[in-house]
Every structure is written in C-alpha cells, then in structure tokens.
Amino acid sequence: MFQPKIKKYQKDFTYSYAFGAYPVIELLKFHPESILEVLFKEDSFKDGNSPVIQKECEKRNIPTQISNKLIDKISVKENTYVVGVFEKYTSKIKEDENHIVLVNPSNTGNLGTIVRTMLGFNFKNLAIIKPAVDMFDPLVVRASMGSIFSINFEYFNSIEEYISKFSVHHLYPFMLNGKSSIENVKFVKPYSIIHGNESKGLDEKFLEIGESVYIPHSKSIDSLNLSIAAGISMWEAAKSKI
Numbered sequence: 631m632f633q634p635k636i637k638k639y640q641k642d643f644t645y646s647y648a649f650g651a652y653p654v655i656e657l658l659k660f661h662p663e664s665i666l667e668v669l670f671k672e673d674s675f676k677d678g679n680s681p682v683i684q685k686e687c688e689k690r691n692i693p694t695q696i697s698n699k700l701i702d703k704i705s706v707k708e709n710t711y712v713v714g715v716f717e718k719y720t721s722k723i724k725e726d727e728n729h730i731v732l733v734n735p736s737n738t739g740n741l742g743t744i745v746r747t748m749l750g751f752n753f754k755n756l757a758i759i760k761p762a763v764d765m766f767d768p769l770v771v772r773a774s775m776g777s778i779f780s781i782n783f784e785y786f787n788s789i790e791e792y793i794s795k796f797s798v799h800h801l802y803p804f805m806l807n808g809k810s811s812i813e814n815v816k817f818v819k820p821y822s823i824i825h826g827n828e829s830k831g832l833d834e835k836f837l838e839i840g841e842s843v844y845i846p847h848s849k850s851i852d853s854l855n856l857s858i859a860a861g862i863s864m865w866e867a868a869k870s871k872i
Contacts, residue, residue, distance in 0.1 A: 634666055634715060636700045639768050646766040648714035648776060649705055651679035656776025657714045658686050664716040667693045669701050674711035683712060706769065718766050723755035723784045725796060728817075728867070730860065731824040733759040733789060733832060740828060741765070742773020743857040749777050751864040756783040757792050757822070789824075793839070796822065801840025804863055805832050806853060808844035815843050817867040825863070828856045 634645045645666060648657045651674075657665060668687050674680040687694050701713055723729060730753050735741050741763050748756065763770065765783055786792040793801070802817065803824040817823075824839075826832035831853070836842060845862055847854060854862070 632666060632717065636669075636704060636715070638704055641764045641767070643718075645715060645717050646771065647704060647768045648716060648779075649707070649710045649712075649768055649772045650775075651683065651712045653771055653774075653776030653779075654683055654712050654714040655679065656779045657716055658683065658690075660779040661716065661719060662690050662692070664719050665690075665692050665714055666717060667695060667715045669713040669715065670694065670696045671698050671701055671711045672696055680712055706772075721783050723757055723782045725798070726820060727755050728753060728820050729755045729757050729796065729799065729822040730864070731757040731759065731789075731792065731822050732762070732860075733824065734827040734830075735762050735856070737828050737856070738763055738767050738769035739773045740855070740857045742770040742775075742778070744860045745770070745774040745781060746777040747857065747861045747864060748781060751861075751868040753864060753868070754781050756781055757796075758783060758785050759789050759792060760785055760787055789836075789839070792822075796820075802863075802867075803832050803836040803839055803842050804845065804859060805836060805842050806844060807837070808842035809837070810841055810843050812843050812845050812863065812866050815841065815866070821867065823860075823863050823867060825856060825860050 639647060648654050654668060668683060670680055684694055701710055730748055771778055799820050799822045800818045801822050801824060845859055
C-alpha cells in the first residue's frame, strides 16, 4: 500500500486529509477503499467516536497510528483529534439526475457548505467549472462535514463543455439581473441550478442560457453570499419533495 508523507496539504498531492471524527466516519462509510491511514491523538479516545473509528479500521485492516505530533503538523485547527488520510478518487455526475453547477468557485468554506446543503435537499450531483477551488482540499472536506464523500462531483473546463455533455438538462442560471423571480419559476427535471463566483457572479452570456433567475432581497445589500443563495435555490427547487 502507498504510504504518503504526512505533511501540510498541497493541491498536487495524490492524497488528502479528512480532519475530525465525523468526516472520517463519512469517509469510512462511503470510500473505505481510499483510506490509507487514520491518525489519532492520545486523548481522543475519551469521547465516543474514536473507539468506534478504530474498531471499524481494525475490521477493514486500515492502518492506524497514535501521534499528536503528526496531527499538529498538518491540522489547521487546534481541536483536531482524528485525521483520515485518503487517496484522491475520481467521480462522475449522473446524467438523469438534477445538478448543482458552480462556475469558478474560489472559497473553500463556501464550497464545503454548499456540498453539505446539497445533501440536506437531496442533491447528489455537483458540476464544477474551472478554474475552481480544489474539492479535496481539507478545508472543503471539513466545511462539508464529510458530505463530499457521499455526493458525485465532476470538473469541466467550461460551461460549454458541461452543456454539451448534459444537453437534456433544463438550465437555471442565478443572476442579480435574472429575468424570472425564483418565486415564479417552475423547475423542469432534469435541471441544472447554476451559480457563479463569490465575487463576480455569472457574466452576461448566462442571460441567454436557459431561464435566468433572480432571488428578491432588500436594497440594504448588493447581493447574497454564494452559499446562502445556493441554499435558497435548492430549497425552492426541491421543497415540494421534502
């Protein structure tokens, strides 16, 4: 088995880290074959999660190691007691299901939050248009609370490449100057909810792609945070099924 060097994460690594007990549990549940090793801090066994994780690792013959030093070396927060080291894997989104599409997302926290929100509203397929933040960045994994391990995701070089591959999807780009208020939109399946970059949103060409949508809000702000807007759009599209 490949033995990675435990050091601060870099995007070009073939492996990454899941920080925290819950993300590690999700990793064990959905991608145990990708796990290379699980690290524990000495005092992590005081709570109920670490013994459960260790037992599951033993059952699956996954190597474990107790090392405060290694965890402190790579963690980004002081309260990290368990770390899953895993090989990056490939993922593909499903053609016959609804999609969330993020165009050039650049913030790890927003991406992780959106992934977690997706599961809350039963969305399992995420398309990411490059350039974009690294889905396997440990900060994304942590912000998602391990939700990335139970969704499908796929990167595309352009929105044109995505549309070409999923031509049967009905497109709903969310824009400040969209043509239809979200309250009046009927989402026709299979559909793609499209959101833009945190700072720039979607450019004008998206007005000609599908049915552009806006979310009404007060004039006290210029726009909603991306993760908030994405959550509202998912709720409105999926609420009849919840």
